[in-house]
Amino acid sequence: MKQHRNVLISAIATVTVILAVLISSFLVLKDSNGGNEQQADLSSMTSEYAAFSGGTWTYGGGLPEGEDSIALIRGPYISLPAGTYTAHVSYSSTETDAIKLFSAAAPDSIVSSNVRLEPYLNGFDFDFELKEDISDLEFALIYTGGEVTLDGITVRMNNNNARRIVMTVDLLLTAGLIIFLLRGIISKDIKGALVILGTALLISVPLVFPELSHGHDLNFHAVRIEGIAQELEYGQFPVRMSSLWMGGYGYPVSIYYGDILLYFPAILRIFGFSINASYKIYLLAVNIMTSAVSYVCFKKIFSDFRITVITTLLYCTAAFRFVDCYVRTTAGEIAALGILPLIALAVYRIYRDDPGNSGYMTNSILLAAGMSGLILTHLITTELVVFILVITVLIMFRKTFRKKTLLCLVTAVFWSVLFTLSFTVPFFHYSSSVETYIQAWMKYDSGRNIQQVGASLYELIRFWGNWFGMGNDSSTRMSLTPGPLLLAGIILAIALMIIRKGNRKIYMLTGLSLLTLFLSSNLFPWDLLEALPMGETLVAIQFPWRYLGISIILLTLLAGEASDVLFRNNAKAAIPVTVAVTAAAVAISAVFTIHYRSEAYRSHFYDTHSLVIGNLEDAEYLMTGTDKSTLTYEPVIDSGTVEMTGREGTYMRIRTVTDKRASVSVPVFAYPNYEITGGGEITKGENNMITFEVPEGDNITEIRYKAPAFYRIAEAVSAISVAAAAVYCVRRSKISREGSV
Incomplete structure (x- = not known):
């Protein structure tokens, strides 16, 4: 009876959420004025x-x-x-x-x-x-x-107020539903739930300020979000081409950058939230996700509540993570950092679990889920992680080449490919058919000299000074250190090795941590590496200190392993160390918040046109041969008259009147997948504008961006694969529970 009651409550809650979504959608579509103009x-x-x-x-x-x-x-x-x-x-x-x-x-x-x-x-x-x-x-x-x-x-x-209210209710209902569905897990680990909540709040304190740190990349990511929101309202899903950029010229930012998590703030924008509010809620959600993923994964890795608390706090309050979130304002990279503990758990289980266990192969799906999350949020982090994973499987070669383990790793690659086809198919289609500035940069340019912008040894250990610096001068730029607590962890690990208390995992994690710190520095010979085969691909990370994101997860795992050895040898040290780490984490958050208040250049972006939308930053994925300084913003015809009579997102309606066959150019970049009716074939004209011919007379031409069929097939395969993997995991979990009874 109780089970049926719970099912009924779950169904009612689910229906309530669905109805709230429907009402919200109605309010969005019904753009009532609320008053006379x-x-x-x-x-x-x-x-x-x-x-x-x-x-x-x-x-x-x-x-x-x-x-x-x-x-x-x-x-x-x-x-x-x-x-x-x-x-x-x-x-x-x-x-x-x-x-x-x-x-x-x-x-x-x-x-x-x-x-x-x-x-x-x-x-x-x-x-x-x-x-x-x-x-x-x-x-x-x-x-x-x-x-x-x-x-x-x-x-x-x-009606923005009404839309916000409905969306807020919808979010609260959804959060309530999630908590209800997880009530069994939460009731068994109340302390863990409090740790997750407390950590999330601790790393979200800067969000209480009315303004938001302008950071290094806030404008770029805010325009990405605005572009997604705009195209969703125009009916494009998933969004591939954003017409917002460059005054309507369009930019396929969603094809080159994974943006699956940015749909959340984009939907908030559609429901009337300001740019600042939407981005703050997004950061809060990412912080909660990072805290929850960290706690759950570290708990499964270490099986000790005290070490789980320590590692969760160490990772979430790492100095570089604060910098990534609030100084660099990296919407994708900060989300990717929240996924790294999941990959760590998958690797631990693959090499720690008995391959003979019936559920061993589910680890392949766990690893694939983590890698797919990286691909769909931040490709550069994916590249860095793959590099470290390759080193890891080689170090662990004895276990790697066990039949079941090797099959598990190969299967993880297979699942990752299927899960991400919806992104990788358009990405490789454009990469193979469009030459962009970043491709030309990688092919033809040399002497990028990224080594000089790597972190100095002093910067890696300096956890004081200027958090919010700019530029590449080591004396004035932002803080580039894992943070004092993680550095203390590596000192503890080295001390244990000196007294011969270190185990294999401590030695391995120490080596990998030092390697990533070395890679992030200006001591690593990046400039020499560039001259080697495939070197131009490796230096495409732009800034060596990006490896600090990998360093903090490795240093966290190292601190956890070192703490485990310490507590086994001195049980009385567990509580004082846990309390000390907690106090230090609170202090780090407080110190950063003080600097945030006094040093950060904070801005308030309310609506689209407060952003710089006519600039493509470094224009990495702009087609080569485009001169931004000479762009025109009206259609051009070489004989007769032309007028754009309709424009909605990537759709254009053009009227031409000419007494002979004429060539027309419209202010839209001629990326692949644009379709035309009422005109000749689309070609690239001056400045890579869409150009086509029209016959003599009075003509109406329509142009729209339309994803090809093979994009849709890739999306369907990804969706089916995710569903199949979820069903498989649920069934394996059920079998495991029944077997343990």
Whole structure:
């Protein structure tokens, strides 16, 4: 009876979550205005410099001497009740200007950020929020140079608040359902649940600040998230081509970068959360995932609660992990670090378990799950892990070449291939058919000299100083150390080896840890390695100190093994060491948070146009031959007239009128998979723009990005493979439980 009741409760909870998702989806699709559109009276705005004529403000006189920017036009001081709003601004500019919202009476009531008036646009929507009623909402045009016109501003209330509420309820229900389904496991290990929760909170303290550290890569990853959100709203799933980049030219960032976890913050954006809020919730989720995965995996590796607590805290509060999360703001790499303990567990079980056990082959799926997670989040980390795994299987060659173990490893590779086909098939398709700047860089350029940007020996042991530095100068750049606790762990391991208490695992992990620290440094001969066969591939990691991410998992395992030996020889040391590590981890979090508050350059990004979306950073995957400085943003025809009459994401509708056959170019990069109707075959034109021919007359041409059939087949194979592996694991688990009764 009790079992049936639990099943009924689970079903009700599941249905509730599903209904919440359906209601949320309805609210997203039903973009109700929530009120009438209000047209701002431009004539009531003021300016010391610009002229108002014909309903438009115009200025092109340049900046006053000594000024970098000025508030050129201000007003019109609109009265609005509290709520969430969408404004539309119409303009033209030759430089990147901005719009900023003000209220003299209630300056803290406006939740927004400066929106960029890019030269390649002539108008766009942006969202903002008012926490209370105001009577003097001011739009200020921040002028930076060139010529600018302000043609119109409209404001309407949107339903973002309602969407956020529904999504928040949905998230809480989903979290409740997960806890309910795991109640049996949680009830058996309440202390473990508290460790996971406490660790997650400990590494998430910087998220309490209103702003978010701008970091090194925040803009890039935020635009990735915005691109996914936009294309999902346009109906593209999974997202392959993002039309947001480069003012609509498009960029296949989702083909070259694994982004499976970025769908979560993208969905939050669709449901009305700001960019900052969405990214913060994403980081919180990653921190919870990292804490949970670390605790569960280290518990299975060490089978000792005290060592599990120590290793969980050591790994999650490692200095380099704090840097990755809040200084470098690496959305993919920080998620990959959360997966590394799973790979460690898989390797431990493959070499520790008896190959004769009936469930031994499930370890292949465990390893495949970890490797697939890396591939789908961060390819460079995958490359680093594969390198260390190859060394590991060679060191353990006696066990590696046991028939069942070798079969397990080969099967893990097989499962990994199947699980990730949905990503690797498009990736290899583009890699083989499109020459990008990063490919040209790897093929033709030499002398990359990445060795000089490796961490110095001093930096590896320096856990004080500047956490938030920039550049490659070792005296001013960010902190590059595993952290004091992990360094103390390697000292303990060496001490145990000196007194001949070290076991095989300690020796092996010490060697691998020192190797990865060496690889991360400027002492390793990276420049010499580049000249060797395949050397250009190995130096593609760009920064040797990326190996610190691998170092921290190895150093954590080493600390765990050293603690195990220490506690076996001195049981009384267990509690003091655990308490000391816990206190030190809290201190590290506090010290980092203090530095975060005083040193970090923090920003508040509210909506899409507060980001730099017209730039591709280093443009690694831009097609060679493209000159970003000469891009045009209107369609071009060599005879007649052309007009883009419709644009929605990767879909374009173009009208041409010509008295003879003509060539047309549209401002979209000609990557593979674009389809055309009503025009000739797509070719690459000037600056790799999509170019096609149209016959004489009045023509309508439609262009859209469409994933080919073999992409869909790959996606289906991946989905079926994941489902099959899950069913197999569940059945093996059931058989194991029945066998143990």
